[in-house]
Each structure stands twice: as C-alpha cells, then as structure tokens.
Amino acid sequence: MALTDTAARTAKPREKLYRMADAAGLCLEVTPSGSKLWRFRYRFGGKAKMMGLGAYPTITLAKARERREDARRLLANDIDPTAHKQAEKTAQSALAHTFEELAREWYAYNSPRWATSTAAKALQYMEADILPVIGQRPVQEVTRPELVALVRKVEKRGALNVAGKIRQWLSQIFRYGLAKGSVESNPATDLDVVAAIAPRTKNHPHVPLSEIPILLGKLDAAKCDVMTRIAVRLLLLTGVRPGELRHAPWSEIDLESATWTIPAARMKARRPHVVPLPHQAVASLLELKEITGSYPIAFPGRNNRERPQSENTVNKALHQIGYEGRQTGHGFRHLLSTELNSRGYNRDWIERQLAHGDQDEIRDTYNHAHYLEQRRQMMQAWADSIDALCAGLNVVSIKRKA
Missing domain, CATH: 1.10.443.10 (Intergrase catalytic core)
Known part of the structure; x- marks a missing residue:
C-alpha cells in the first residue's frame, strides 16, 4: 500500500529503527531519535543497495518520489544512482574550489623544497600578478585565453622574466590539480608558444x-x-x-x-x-x-x-x-x-x-x-x-x- 503524507507526518519513533514502505523501492526510515529519512532500495550489478534521498519533512513525499524516479531512470540506463550522486557531488565540490585555494596548497607543498629567495619571489609574484586576476575563479572554469591575457599583462610592463616564471608556475599549479583530481585538464600548457619575444640578453652592467x-x-x-x-x-x-x-x-x-x-x-x-x-x-x-x-x-x-x-x-x-x-x-x-x-x-x-x-x-x-x-x-x-x-x-x- 502506498505511503501517505499523513502516515509519514504522524509516524512515531520506536526503540529500534524501522521503515515504512511506499512503492518501487522508496521507504521512510524512522530512527529512535525521531529523525525521518527517505531511502531508495534497489539492486545494481547483482547486489542490493540503498541510497539516501533526503530528510522528511524538508523533502516531502512528492519530492522523494521524484528523486526515486530520477534514480530509476539512471538504473534503466545501467547507471548506479549512488555512484552518479557521488560523482556529481565531487564535480560540484571541484567547481566551488577556487584557483587561489589550489595555488596556495601547491605553494605550501613545494616551497619547503625551494631556496628561501625563490619561495619569497614565487609568493610575491603569485600575490601581485596571479591571484588578483583569477584567484577567486572556480578552478575548473579557468580558461586558456584568461591565462594568456594574464601573462600578456605582465609582459606589457616589460617584466619578461617574471612572465616566464608565471607561465611555469601556472602550469605546475594545474598539474598539481590534475594529480589531486581537482581539475580535468591543464589550460596552462603551451603558453610559451604565444610568449612575447625577449630582447637580446644583456649582462648585468658594471664599470671597469x-x-x-x-x-x-x-x-x-x-x-x-x-x-x-x-x-x-x-x-x-x-x-x-x-x-x-x-x-x-x-x-x-x-x-x-x-x-x-x-x-x-x-x-x-x-x-x-x-x-x-x-x-x-x-x-x-x-x-x-x-x-x-x-x-x-x-x-x-x-x-x-x-x-x-x-x-x-x-x-x-x-x-x-x-x-x-x-x-x-x-x-x-x-x-x-x-x-x-x-x-x-x-x-x-x-x-x-x-x-x-x-x-x-x-x-x-x-x-x-x-x-x-x-x-x-x-x-x-x-x-x-x-x-x-x-x-x-x-x-x-x-x-x-x-
């Protein structure tokens, strides 16, 4: 018999957890503490599984049935709804992860291996030239044209050595993100192809x-x-x-x-x-x-x-x-x-x-x-x-x- 909203609302906690069935695998789980949680029971790959669909009454009976149907459509396409939900959660988390968070994590990981002066310069240029431009961007949304524009801005003021370092650091930051699973691609590759042509190198001047x-x-x-x-x-x-x-x-x-x-x-x-x-x-x-x-x-x-x-x-x-x-x-x-x-x-x-x-x-x-x-x-x-x-x-x- 299908569950009713009245039955869900009036269900009382017992000494032990119990479930009230709706239909097609949907049930309401009532815990001894009084919490009421929607569950969807299904089989995938020959194994019995269960996934959460939210808490009642925040998720109404009607909304819980919609989520059950969404899960059943995935099953019909041979997709595990629990795995799909976890993948979406990971993607959303990565999207919320800003470039600055990834860049500072990369810096904290690598700076102990560098000379003190190198670490100081990397942090100085990162905070002066990189983070003000793309620091608050979701790291998954940063594009190659954005990075090209960032580096060209540095080149225009004549700081070609700094621009070269920034290209190198951007690539390393995204490579670090790839290894962590924070990004799916590295938009900072091949930035040197469009780098400004450096003037002929001059020795540091000195008097006789x-x-x-x-x-x-x-x-x-x-x-x-x-x-x-x-x-x-x-x-x-x-x-x-x-x-x-x-x-x-x-x-x-x-x-x-x-x-x-x-x-x-x-x-x-x-x-x-x-x-x-x-x-x-x-x-x-x-x-x-x-x-x-x-x-x-x-x-x-x-x-x-x-x-x-x-x-x-x-x-x-x-x-x-x-x-x-x-x-x-x-x-x-x-x-x-x-x-x-x-x-x-x-x-x-x-x-x-x-x-x-x-x-x-x-x-x-x-x-x-x-x-x-x-x-x-x-x-x-x-x-x-x-x-x-x-x-x-x-x-x-x-x-x-x-």
Missing part, C-alpha cells in the same frame, strides 16, 4: 675596475646608509649574489675562521657554498655587527628587522650616485669574473667562487668542496688590489699559474 675607487668614494660622499655601503663592499669583495647577501643570517658567518657557509637551501645551485672572507670583508662585517649583531639577519630591513633588506636597496643607492645603467649589485660578479680571468687564475677556482655549476654533473659533484684555500688566497689578493687601487697605487695584473 679602474672606476671602482670613484664609485666607492661617491658612495661614501653621498652619506648613504652604512648598511648599504657595507653591502656594496661585500658584494665587491666576495662575488656572492645580492640575494645570498641580503638573506644571510649571522649564524652562517664565522668571523674567527673568516668563512661564510651558505647552506644548499639558499643557493641557486642547491648545494652548500663556502665563501672565504678576505681581511677587508671581515673588517666590514665586524663594523656591521656593531649595528645589526642583535638581529638574526645581518642585513635586516629598515621597517621590519625580522625581514631582510629590500632587494632594490643596493641598486637604488648606485642609481642615486649616478650609476644607473652602468653598475648593479649583480654586476660586481661580472667584474670579479672578468678581472680574475684576466689575471690568469684557474678557471675552476673562479667558477667555484661564483658558485656556478659545472655542466659535467659528475665532475661538478666531485669538485664541489675543492679549492677553498686556493680561493682564499685569490680573494685576498683581489681585495688587496682594490685597496691598493683606492690608495692611488699603480697595480699591475700578474699572471698566476693554474
């Missing part, structure tokens, strides 16, 4: 060695922030990358042994780098320690001492003293390489000092801890030659045997 005394003199005369002056001198005396210097904690620097050991996590080549410190570098670091020694970072930011100095600080100071387009913080590495190679030093010593990788991976692995003492002598001679030049002496480059 003969002009270094003038540059340092102008820096001192400008009464530039003392930390910035020290940063410029250390870049010149060590050849490290500006990012490696900015993020350096005091714990990496051993002034007694005149050695700075940068862990693999902070290095571009993902291997530890030992930097021998000439006497002049040690003196500059001792001066700096009087100012920032109470902080974890050797070059803390002006407004937030827990964060490193801005990446623009050194280049801005060089710009202010008239060296825009002629000298950058990174350019000191090119100056060092040019000068040391011209003086006949062993190329392997120079490449190791600059923390460049060897194209021969086996040789690179074997040599990674070599040449520290040779480099210490080489860098001390380099620092002495700068001192002599600044003192107005006539310094002659002397060929060294490899």
